[in-house]
Structure formats: C-alpha cells, structure tokens
Amino acid sequence: MNAIECRDLTKSYQGFTLDHITFTLPAGCILGLVGENGAGKSTTLKLLMNATSREDGQVSLLGTDNQSPDFLQTKQDIGVVLDEACLPEVITPLELGKLMSLTYTRWDQPLYESYLTRFDIPRTKQFKDFSRGMKMKLAIAAALSHGAKLLLLDEATSGLDPMVRDEVLDVFNEFTRDETHTVVLSSHIVSDLEKICDYIAFLHKGKLILFEEKDQLLEEYAIVKLSPAQLAELDRSAVAGVKQGPYGAEALVKRNQIPAAFVTEHTTLEDIILFLAKTQTEMQ
C-alpha cells in the first residue's frame, strides 16, 4: 500500500509557487524532505494535511483522499509535528495527555508517559517555560502516542541537542519497523536524513527536483576530482554538477560513466544535495 499519493499539488503565494508536486511514497518508509529556506517544505506538509487551500492537485494519505469526508477519520491515524509546536501556554505534559485522550480514540497514556521519561520531559512544568527543544520533544511524544500510522514532521529534530536527536531518530526508525508505519521528516540537517531515510525528496523554489531512494542516489553518483583535461573528457550527460576550485574541479558524476582511471571521493548525501542545489541555482 502507498502511504502517500500526491499528484500535481500546486499552491501560490505572492512571489512563490509550489509547482505541480507529484510523488508516491510506499508505506513502511521514511521520506526526508530537504530544500533551502522558503523552498516549500512546510507548505507541502500543510497541503498534505489539507490544512491550507490548494489550486490544483490530488492528495491521498493512507488510501483516503484528503478532501473527502472520510479524511476526518483518517486524521486519527496521522501524527503531525509542526515547525513551531503550538500549545496553550499554561498546559503541562500531564494535562496535554488528558486533552489528547479526548481527541484521539487510540490514545495510549502509558506509551506517552514512557516517551516523557525517555525524552526527559518534566511532567508538571508549564509549556511556556519549556525550551524550544523541550517543546519539540513534547510534540513528538504526543504524535507517537495516538496509534498513528503516518507521521508528518516539520523540522522536528532541529533545536534538539545531538544526543536527543539521535534518540529521536532511533524512535522514528523503531516506528517504521512496522511495515504499515511511515514517516515524512523535513530537515536542514541532511546527515540526519542520511542516517534514517529510505527516500529523499529535494524541493527547490517550489519545484520537486528529485525524489529517489536514498541508496539508489548514493549508488548512482560519486564526486570526482578532475583536471581541466579530465573534465573535458567526461560525457556531459554524466555530469550532474561541477565546482571549480583553485586546484582544479570537483564534479558530481554518474558512477557508471566514470572512466576507470579517475579517482572517486567518498560521497555523502549532503554532497549530492549541495551539488544538485548549486546546479539548479546556476541554471536559473
């Protein structure tokens, strides 16, 4: 089953258009959504939840069209963490648990309390006195405790210290061990996405430049250091991006088209994204 089917999703604001975004995400996967500030990540996540109006396109989450009356029921199966966790200022985590139990039919209080302990969240402190990281951890604990099958997480790991981030990434991994569970996580921290994602979506100025399996992407491309003569020797269709430096060029090249004599560098997902982003910017 597909967790998300998104076709031609389009929305415009003044000076910005999220432009016919199309992708399909199988259940059981983690999708990492990357892109520069203002690329359209939050807008995409809001549109997936039908939390803002669209001009064109169709979205189906967990098999339900997000504009059908049935979607109200499907929302029970979707955990959402927004960029800014918005909760009443005076609410405490224990009170939040009570509130959530009234909203979600499958609210699991013991599980919620186990996450409060795991993430070291004080149970009786008021939300207004929480740090940004604590607010995020609380929102993640709540999203994980109502039996959701799909988590939509907007920058949910930013603002967390490295140890907690690691813990939270482990939790997302554990969550998708159940093959009916799916996570979409937007982040600027590409190394986090490299650690846990199965698929990578790269948004640039409202366009979906890339949607691919992470392992495929890492297998497909490598960075090569080149002299001008070597660069000239390469088939241009194999080159996804070039950076000129004082001592020669670095290029992102399709591995199967790299001549045997050329030396490839260790290539990370971050390298690939940065090269592709730079190429897109130069093409505009």
Ligand SMILES: Nc1ncnc2c1ncn2[C@@H]1O[C@H](COP(=O)(O)OP(=O)(O)OP(=O)(O)O)[C@@H](O)[C@H]1O
């Ligand atoms: N409610 C709104 N009214 C007007 N413009 C908006 C609104 N929401 C978003 N935008 C614009 O849409 C564009 C995409 O914004 P969005 O928040 O989706 O980007 P993002 O990729 O999540 O960015 P960041 O990484 O900075 O959070 C930006 O140009 C933004 O100014």
